[in-house]
Amino acid sequence: MSFADKTDERLVEDSSPKAMLEGFVRRMKSGDLGxxxxxxxxxxxxxxxxxxxxxxxxxxxxxxxxxxxxxxxxxxxxxxxxxxxxxxxxxxxxxxxxxxxxxxxxxxxxxxxxxxxxxxxxxxxxxxxxxxxxxxxxxxxxxxxxxxxxxxxxxxxxxxxxxxxxxxxxxxxxxxxxxxxxxFLSPLASYVLAVLAGLAYFGGRVLTIRKRRAANLSAPSVLSVAIRAALMVAGLAYVAYYLNLDRGIxxxxxxxxxxxxxxxxxxxxxxxxxxxxxxxxxxxxxxxxxxxxxxxxxxxxxxxxxxxxxxxxxxxxxxxxxxxxxxxxxxxxxxxxxxxxxxxxxxxxxxxxxxxxxxxxxxxxxxxxxxxxxxxxxxxxxxxxxxxxxxxxxxxxxxxxxxxxxxx
Incomplete structure (x- = not known):
């Protein structure tokens, strides 16, 4: 593996569940509760x-x-x-x-x-x-x-x-x-909105990743962002479904x-x-x-x-x-x-x-x-x-x- 490849690897943050949990615990201990x-x-x-x-x-x-x-x-x-x-x-x-x-x-x-x-x-x-x-x-x-x-x-x-x-x-x-x-939004419109929200999140995060890597800064992997975007769409779609049981959004x-x-x-x-x-x-x-x-x-x-x-x-x-x-x-x-x-x-x-x-x-x-x-x-x-x-x-x-x- 070349030096450039190793450098590119270091620019990708560890997005494993263990690393994310450890980072979360560190932020909590330091008072960064969010x-x-x-x-x-x-x-x-x-x-x-x-x-x-x-x-x-x-x-x-x-x-x-x-x-x-x-x-x-x-x-x-x-x-x-x-x-x-x-x-x-x-x-x-x-x-x-x-x-x-x-x-x-x-x-x-x-x-x-x-x-x-x-x-x-x-x-x-x-x-x-x-x-x-x-x-x-x-x-x-x-x-x-x-x-x-x-x-x-x-x-x-x-x-x-x-x-x-x-x-x-x-x-x-x-x-x-x-x-x-x-x-109120129609059921179809609420589901489309959930998908658009996920796509907007994914697109915004990908642009941020590219900018950070261009500046030689660490950034999460695109795969981890895609997983989060998919989870966001699923969560918002369920919320839309549940609210649509009544009048909707x-x-x-x-x-x-x-x-x-x-x-x-x-x-x-x-x-x-x-x-x-x-x-x-x-x-x-x-x-x-x-x-x-x-x-x-x-x-x-x-x-x-x-x-x-x-x-x-x-x-x-x-x-x-x-x-x-x-x-x-x-x-x-x-x-x-x-x-x-x-x-x-x-x-x-x-x-x-x-x-x-x-x-x-x-x-x-x-x-x-x-x-x-x-x-x-x-x-x-x-x-x-x-x-x-x-x-x-x-x-x-x-x-x-x-x-x-x-x-x-």
Whole structure:
């Protein structure tokens, strides 16, 4: 065997089950937990509630669970962006309610078509985030104070927008209501989507392998990637089959998941995303390396409030109306808790966009399960608080483990 052949062999990572298990154990010991705690927690929650009521894992309940998760889950996507910087936005609930009110009032009272009304609502959310970012970067006002003020201010503005009636009902024949409540993929389309997802994963990983090998870096074998892609297709196809026993995959949950996948690519594969992680990890070092830190903050705050506005529009469509209570209650709690429970570090610089998906599924699973077994609302709040505290504790312990292992 030639030297070149030996070099090529070393560029291929050991993808055997034993090597993968050893690598997994090493990451766990070093505090690199990733999505493992939330996935394990979700499985435990599902097993516990299924043992209490078999209807919990029925296809009907799971379809409803996804529909109920989408609106606040969309808000949580923006919250993750802010948390990656080590900041917080306490106003996402108020911004979502106000944005939903703007959209509804334009449609019902001013005879706007739905799409332009949604555009105005999203622009309003975007503008709010830009103001937050400027207040933070130009005047040094803490994000906690800025967004707490926003929480109160936009709650009041929502009441002004809604006017004396206090409630605006969307037209029953609106395509937006149809989209959020009654539109589902056909079984064939859901299976095709599963195959396309697997092919997209395989193609993306193969491109990454080629780039790494061209740079003389180690990379997994194409065979191991093909096996993972096949397993992904099989898993997604089964999920589609099971959900199709009821109504299937709703358009609104599908939109939410596609947004998560897109934003995951943005934060992992683009320069902007790398800058977000860098600023969240060490702001001063990022500034000295040439990153325009202020622009990153403004952009992230703007994205957060825009996603809050998007979630408010989806919530209005789901409920078919906007009221004075829209965006209130536990909207803030659920959106922020979903991101934290999903594994995004409160200390900044670490997290995945898929935290919005799994964290929201955990919270909605708790709500759905407790409702099925007839437990009162106060218990749900206590359980949710306990799960949130556990998630933050795990984050703190894993951060300590990373420091002791020298991984940051």
């Amino acid at each position: 999505m493992v705690p939330v996935i394990v927690g979700l499985l435990i929650i599902w097993v516990v509630f299924y043992s209490q009521n078999e209807r919990f894992l029925s296809s009907r309940n799971l379809v409803e669970l996804l529909l109920s998760s989408s609106a606040i889950g969309m808000i949580s996507v923006g919250v993750i962006m802010v948390l990656l910087l080590g900041e917080i936005d306490l106003s996402v609930g108020s911004v979502s309610g106000m944005s939903g009110a703007i959209m509804a009032v334009l449609v019902v009272y001013h005879d706007w078509s739905v799409l332009p009304a949604i555009g105005v609502a999203l622009l309003a959310g975007l503008a709010i985030g830009v103001v937050y970012g400027l207040l933070y970067t130009r005047f040094g006002v803490p994000s906690f104070v800025i967004t707490l003020a926003g929480l109160l201010a936009f709650l009041g503005l929502q009441l002004v927008v809604l006017g004396d009636n206090g409630t605006v009902n969307l037209p029953g024949d609106s395509w937006l209501i149809d989209f959020a409540n009654f539109k 709703g358009y609104m949950p599908l939109l939410w998941i596609l947004v998560i996948v897109f934003m995951d690519q943005v934060i992992r594969k683009t320069r902007f995303g790398r800058h977000v992680f860098a600023v969240g990890g060490n702001e001063e070092a990022s500034r000295r390396s040439g990153i325009r830190v202020d622009r990153v903050y403004v952009a992230v705050f703007a994205l957060c409030t825009m996603f809050a506005a998007f979630g408010g529009v989806l919530a209005a469509a789901r409920l078919q109306s906007v009221a004075q209570s829209s965006g209130g209650g536990d909207t803030n709690l659920m959106a922020i808790a979903a991101a934290v429970i999903g594994g995004v570090s409160l200390f900044g610089g670490r997290g995945s966009m898929y935290a919005a998906l799994f964290g929201m599924l955990v919270l909605q699973s708790i709500t759905s399960g407790l409702n099925l077994i007839g437990v009162d609302a106060e218990v749900r709040y206590m359980v949710t608080g306990g799960v949130l505290l556990l998630a933050v504790t795990i984050d703190s312990l894993s951060r300590r483990a990373r420091r002791s292992s020298g991984r940051g």
